[in-house]
Amino acid sequence: MEVVSLPPLVRVAVCGGTHGNELSGVYLVRERLKKKKKEEADTVSVMTVMSNPRAVQQCRRYTETDLNRCFTAATLSAPVSDRTPYEIVRSQELNTLLGPKGTDDAMDLICDLHNTTANMGLCLISYSDADWICLHIYKYLKSEMPAVPVRYIHYDVPLSEAYSMESVGKHGFAMEIGPQPHGVVRADIFNVMKEGVQLVLDWIHNFNSGVWFDGGEVEVYTMVKNIDYPRDAETRTITAAIHPQLQDHDFCLLHPGDPLFLTFSGKTETYKGVEPLYPFFVNESAYYEKGIALSLARRKKWLFHPFK
């Protein structure tokens, strides 16, 4: 049996406020910055980062451009001037602080905290479907948080084109929790995030302490495509909402012919795809401007080996 060994995760970053109106992460980061927990210092150094303080201050997703689309190799190396959007300047600062991306100096792991208006429970979102650290953390959260639906989403994008914050670390994921309106902090969602982050740090501590981890089977949702709202040909305004039968039903298999949209005049439009797929980010408010009504994923099982 093949057994792999991986170096300990010594430098870890917990980041919130990458989107300034996703408040669970904003208040969790504020709370952590106030407390400076001691117990984490044992085997790991945890840096807590407020990613986009200007957007947080305004309680908006971003001030000029979406920070969480700025971490591509191209944007991180783009020249800056006085007219460069704040978020591009900030992404380069964060790359210096937590990276540089793709180098030995980068953080061992970045956990970036997000909320969604979609009914997605707790999702770890990563650019790899074969990162054993991330998959093991996922497995640990799933077993330790039985009351919360925990899932793993994989975006199949090469590292240089990976656009979001966690791609700056050697390992990393976004922890996405919903449903919660942006600009709102709900105690239940906050507590799930707080527990999730603590479990991530617990797992890292165990890993660094030499605990043996069993292998096993996990389910991974790999993003296949996005679907936009029906729109008026001239004005580009949307002409339908997510169908009530799909609303709040993230990760419930969508079959060809299933209701997808309900137009504002009352007509149902169905899913025209040929393959049943799993919807997620269903009716995420920040994605209207990106032309995404929902995303669709293929689910696969992934067997992995024990390690340490």
Add this chain to the structure above:
Amino acid sequence: MEVVSLPPLVRVAVCGGTHGNELSGVYLVRERLKKKKKEEADTVSVMTVMSNPRAVQQCRRYTETDLNRCFTAATLSAPVSDRTPYEIVRSQELNTLLGPKGTDDAMDLICDLHNTTANMGLCLISYSDADWICLHIYKYLKSEMPAVPVRYIHYDVPLSEAYSMESVGKHGFAMEIGPQPHGVVRADIFNVMKEGVQLVLDWIHNFNSGVWFDGGEVEVYTMVKNIDYPRDAETRTITAAIHPQLQDHDFCLLHPGDPLFLTFSGKTETYKGVEPLYPFFVNESAYYEKGIALSLARRKKWLFHPFK
């Protein structure tokens, strides 16, 4: 028995987008502007108005100042210059279009469409607890929409200080529907609003056609006070969220000693008032900046006479 007679409601306005990110009203107004329904022309002329098109375009509550706080006598008569906030200029335009407030030329009735992140169902919000037109419409909606919780909220403010849009009409109310995140349109909430507006217009048609209306008893919630979040003395950032036992429990009687907030460090804070009151606008995202975590109301029964 006293029987009153009231003049017909000939000129009615249905307004949406007063807050640009409250999308049920935005899309309902767009849909109505597209269709220009004919059947309403029988006994009543209905004007459909997009109140704050700039905020709608940006999908924000407002661009410079909250439009729905600009309809006081003082603001409506304030001199304007190049530096006057857009929403103040717009409130004066709307006052010309739908008012002037307090005059015979004003609309007979204004129905202004809103959404809230709070779990409030459908509420009619009015500055009067004795406006028979509004109370009868409320009674009609309540009886015709048995699947939806329908309530009537009264803000006890004199007309000249009444700050919101519907105060420009001879009669008027905000139709507030939630929960829905701002920047999101849910088909279920949209359909409740669409049905609610149609029932309002149906009632007006019946009223104008000389239908006799029974009197009866209705419950009215009168706003007593607002409660702010616990805040850090220095930074003024909030230090707690609405307690999970209160979250989503709008209109469930809150007793002295009941949990009110859960601090981010996990401590429960209780309601310190001496009188049990009914909470509403619990965790409305737009009210964080206004220092309102929830509002509290006293409930009373109101008996009224039949009329026509």
